[in-house]
Amino acid sequence: SAAELLQVLEGVEGQQLKLTDREEELKTACIFIITVPTPINTDKRPDLGPLLTATRTVAAALKKGDIVIYESTVYPGCTEEDCVPLLEQVSGLQFNTDFYCGYSPERINVGDTKHTLTSIVKVTSGSTAAIADTVDSLYASIITAGTHKAPSIKVAEASKAIENAQRDLNISFVNELALMFDKMGIDTRDVLDAAETKWNFMKFQPGLVGGHCIGVDPYYLTYKAEQLGYQPQVISSGRRVNEHMGGFVAGKVLALIADKGTEVQQAFVLVLGITFKENCTDIRNSGVVMLYNSLVAAGAAVDVYDPWADPLKVAKEYSVPLLPEIDYIKKYDAVILAVAHNEFVQIDFEVFRASGAVIYDIKGVLDRSLTDARL
Amino acid sequence: SAAELLQVLEGVEGQQLKLTDREEELKTACIFIITVPTPINTDKRPDLGPLLTATRTVAAALKKGDIVIYESTVYPGCTEEDCVPLLEQVSGLQFNTDFYCGYSPERINVGDTKHTLTSIVKVTSGSTAAIADTVDSLYASIITAGTHKAPSIKVAEASKAIENAQRDLNISFVNELALMFDKMGIDTRDVLDAAETKWNFMKFQPGLVGGHCIGVDPYYLTYKAEQLGYQPQVISSGRRVNEHMGGFVAGKVLALIADKGTEVQQAFVLVLGITFKENCTDIRNSGVVMLYNSLVAAGAAVDVYDPWADPLKVAKEYSVPLLPEIDYIKKYDAVILAVAHNEFVQIDFEVFRASGAVIYDIKGVLDRSLTDARL
Numbered sequence: 001s002a003a004e005l006l007q008v009l010e011g012v013e014g015q016q017l018k019l020t021d022r023e024e025e026l027k028t029a030c031i032f033i034i035t036v037p038t039p040i041n042t043d044k045r046p047d048l049g050p051l052l053t054a055t056r057t058v059a060a061a062l063k064k065g066d067i068v069i070y071e072s073t074v075y076p077g078c079t080e081e082d083c084v085p086l087l088e089q090v091s092g093l094q095f096n097t098d099f100y101c102g103y104s105p106e107r108i109n110v111g112d113t114k115h116t117l118t119s120i121v122k123v124t125s126g127s128t129a130a131i132a133d134t135v136d137s138l139y140a141s142i143i144t145a146g147t148h149k150a151p152s153i154k155v156a157e158a159s160k161a162i163e164n165a166q167r168d169l170n171i172s173f174v175n176e177l178a179l180m181f182d183k184m185g186i187d188t189r190d191v192l193d194a195a196e197t198k199w200n201f202m203k204f205q206p207g208l209v210g211g212h213c214i215g216v217d218p219y220y221l222t223y224k225a226e227q228l229g230y231q232p233q234v235i236s237s238g239r240r241v242n243e244h245m246g247g248f249v250a251g252k253v254l255a256l257i258a259d260k261g262t263e264v265q266q267a268f269v270l271v272l273g274i275t276f277k278e279n280c281t282d283i284r285n286s287g288v289v290m291l292y293n294s295l296v297a298a299g300a301a302v303d304v305y306d307p308w309a310d311p312l313k314v315a316k317e318y319s320v321p322l323l324p325e326i327d328y329i330k331k332y333d334a335v336i337l338a339v340a341h342n343e344f345v346q347i348d349f350e351v352f353r354a355s356g357a358v359i360y361d362i363k364g365v366l367d368r369s370l371t372d373a374r375l
Numbered sequence: 376s377a378a379e380l381l382q383v384l385e386g387v388e389g390q391q392l393k394l395t396d397r398e399e400e401l402k403t404a405c406i407f408i409i410t411v412p413t414p415i416n417t418d419k420r421p422d423l424g425p426l427l428t429a430t431r432t433v434a435a436a437l438k439k440g441d442i443v444i445y446e447s448t449v450y451p452g453c454t455e456e457d458c459v460p461l462l463e464q465v466s467g468l469q470f471n472t473d474f475y476c477g478y479s480p481e482r483i484n485v486g487d488t489k490h491t492l493t494s495i496v497k498v499t500s501g502s503t504a505a506i507a508d509t510v511d512s513l514y515a516s517i518i519t520a521g522t523h524k525a526p527s528i529k530v531a532e533a534s535k536a537i538e539n540a541q542r543d544l545n546i547s548f549v550n551e552l553a554l555m556f557d558k559m560g561i562d563t564r565d566v567l568d569a570a571e572t573k574w575n576f577m578k579f580q581p582g583l584v585g586g587h588c589i590g591v592d593p594y595y596l597t598y599k600a601e602q603l604g605y606q607p608q609v610i611s612s613g614r615r616v617n618e619h620m621g622g623f624v625a626g627k628v629l630a631l632i633a634d635k636g637t638e639v640q641q642a643f644v645l646v647l648g649i650t651f652k653e654n655c656t657d658i659r660n661s662g663v664v665m666l667y668n669s670l671v672a673a674g675a676a677v678d679v680y681d682p683w684a685d686p687l688k689v690a691k692e693y694s695v696p697l698l699p700e701i702d703y704i705k706k707y708d709a710v711i712l713a714v715a716h717n718e719f720v721q722i723d724f725e726v727f728r729a730s731g732a733v734i735y736d737i738k739g740v741l742d743r744s745l746t747d748a749r750l
Contacts, residue, residue: 076559107573121572148572154561159569162552163576166545169609170577173544176609177537180596183603184451186529194534197496197523198482201538202545202577221555228558233612234544234551241609 208287246290273339480535583662621665648714
């Protein structure tokens with residue numbers, strides 16, 4: 001909204017930036033950068049809704065010689081196969097004659113103060129060799145870390161799509177190790193602590209994979225590959241394992257409760273944290289929801305507490321009611337540390353332990369003597 | 376043999392080292408380090424033959440108070456579940472009363488002059504807390520990089536087993552990308568070049584995975600997990616993709632030959648390289664053999680040349696005859712650079728190109744203008 005835009009503007013020095021949410025003002029621009037969310041729908045398939053809506057808006061303002069640059073994460077081919085036809089149709093102009101496209105993936109790491117926009121090399125590309133040069137110069141003028149001009153839009157799209165797939169896969173590997181070592185009676189983090197003393201072992205931790213990137217981008221890649229007749233094995237199996245972790249933790253906690261002689265159907269469980277990562281308010285695709293649903297499906301009564309999450313959003317999105325505060329008097333049969341918010345690491349877990357509660361540490365951050373098990 | 380041992384001794388200064396292959400001399404030792412190969416059999420299952428044979432030999436010399444330390448890569452539990460019973464049975468001594476065990480995984484990177492034995496942190500462990508200290512002190516006395524004392528033998532075993540599984544999986548990821556991007560008409564290395572400009576993207580290249588570690592160790596992990604009821608998904612799918620790459624390359628090359636109008640059954644193909652990696656003589660589990668067999672199965676006549684490989688060993692192990700020299704006069708329909716030996720990178724590929732040969736670069740090291748395709 002206009003009010004929100006003004007709020008952003010207040011934080012910008014010099015006021016050279018002009019913000020608007022009025023479509024008619026678009027006509028004054030000759031380069032358009034589209035950077036909207038590219039989520040997945042409930043079937044885990046790409047939802048190009050926001051991307052195509054923005055494309056339509058820009059198309060209505062498109063003039064001869066204009067360049068439309070995309071920064072949203074998509075599958076290879078999306079810009080030219082999905083967006084360009086819409087730009088042509090709405091504007092009545094011809095691609096690579098009347099107007100051009102570029103693609104330059106976002107590489108911002110939200111909350112990372114070291115790797116900021118200008119300090120991260122930016123991949124650029126354009127729909128013709130000349131436009132690729134123009135797009136590259138544009139970014140080179142502000143990115144102090146330099147640019148990498150990819151040979152095609154497709155290559156630039158692909159380079160982004162694989163980044164989070166690589167991360168997702170590596171987390172799925174340590175998650176699979178956790179599933180295996182559970183059967184072998186070994187603590188996964190003990191093994192990782194030992195393995196990480198080798199110079200080339202890569203440090204990843206098991207956990208619930210959520211958020212708007214790592215758990216989403218791989219589906220863009222696999223969607224396109226499947227369309228073209230390749231059934232992804234590695235990337236898809238990684239996704240399956242990561243999607244399974246909430247259910248696995250629920251099963252472990254319920255088994256630990258049963259070990260202490262409590263019926264699962266009469267168990268009270270406290271889950272600490274529902275955002276997708278620590279010290280942030282973002283609840284998109286939170287892996288904790290799967291954990292919650294698994295516990296509830298098994299018949300447990302589950303309380304969730306998260307001082308970072310907006311209770312209204314959580315209720316609306318996931319139908320999960322949030323506790324206003326932790327009830328230390330209530331006798332919980334299990335407490336699960338699901339998100340490592342600073343507040344949670346400082347909580348006195350001894351209180352729960354004294355009441356006989358199973359303490360399960362998904363994040364591996366608590367003193368081990370306080371916990372019954374960890375992922 | 377004694378002759379081979381003497382040869383090793385010649386390279387050792389000071390002559391403090393005593394080498395022997397006589398079993399009766401073992402009785403003078405009180406600490407035994409067993410470091411033998413742990414291969415897989417034709418069913419891709421662990422072959423503990425060498426490990427148990429060595430264990431039996433040591434067991435025959437075992438005295439009260441002795442420590443047996445294993446360095447071979449095994450699945451978690453192998454030392455205590457497979458080796459210890461044999462040590463007890465043959466020696467008549469009791470574990471953790473009369474004798475003890477330790478486990479300290481090898482971390483040497485063959486051919487790596489930077490990461491040498493003493494400069495790599497060594498993981499140690501022992502069958503009791505006191506023995507773990509003894510084992511740790513023993514290694515700490517020579518490892519300048521320091522040691523990491525794992526809390527149990529199982530953890531130390533697991534820490535090693537996962538190292539090569541992580542590497543194998545990451546190569547399978549870029550291999551799967553190659554399979555996907557092939558369908559999308561994108562050059563995989565162009566994408567990796569772009570992705571690698573991000574600080575946290577991990578540099579792996581597609582290729583044939585062979586050798587005695589990366590393609591083997593994951594099977595030790597999956598064997599044990601399956602035994603205990605967990606069906607590995609991520610690690611196993613990675614193995615499947617990596618095992619498939621030889622066949623994929625064969626198919627691509629045969630299709631490129633057919634595109635030029637040559638019948639596959641009448642095609643002559645030259646494969647350059649059969650060792651498992653560049654500039655080494657090791658042919659164990661070479662991925663090139665799968666490539667060769669796929670080409671031959673399709674009806675092509677295939678020549679293989681590798682100045683690093685021993686022709687007798689290759690003939691015996693794989694029934695593949697090696698060319699004594701490259702025949703530049705012969706009209707090949709395709710030339711495949713399979714291993715990036717220094718000699719191969721310097722070959723004049725123009726000669727083959729002039730004869731109309733398809734040039735396929737598995738290693739991505741040739742000038743791209745010379746090649747028809749690369750992995």
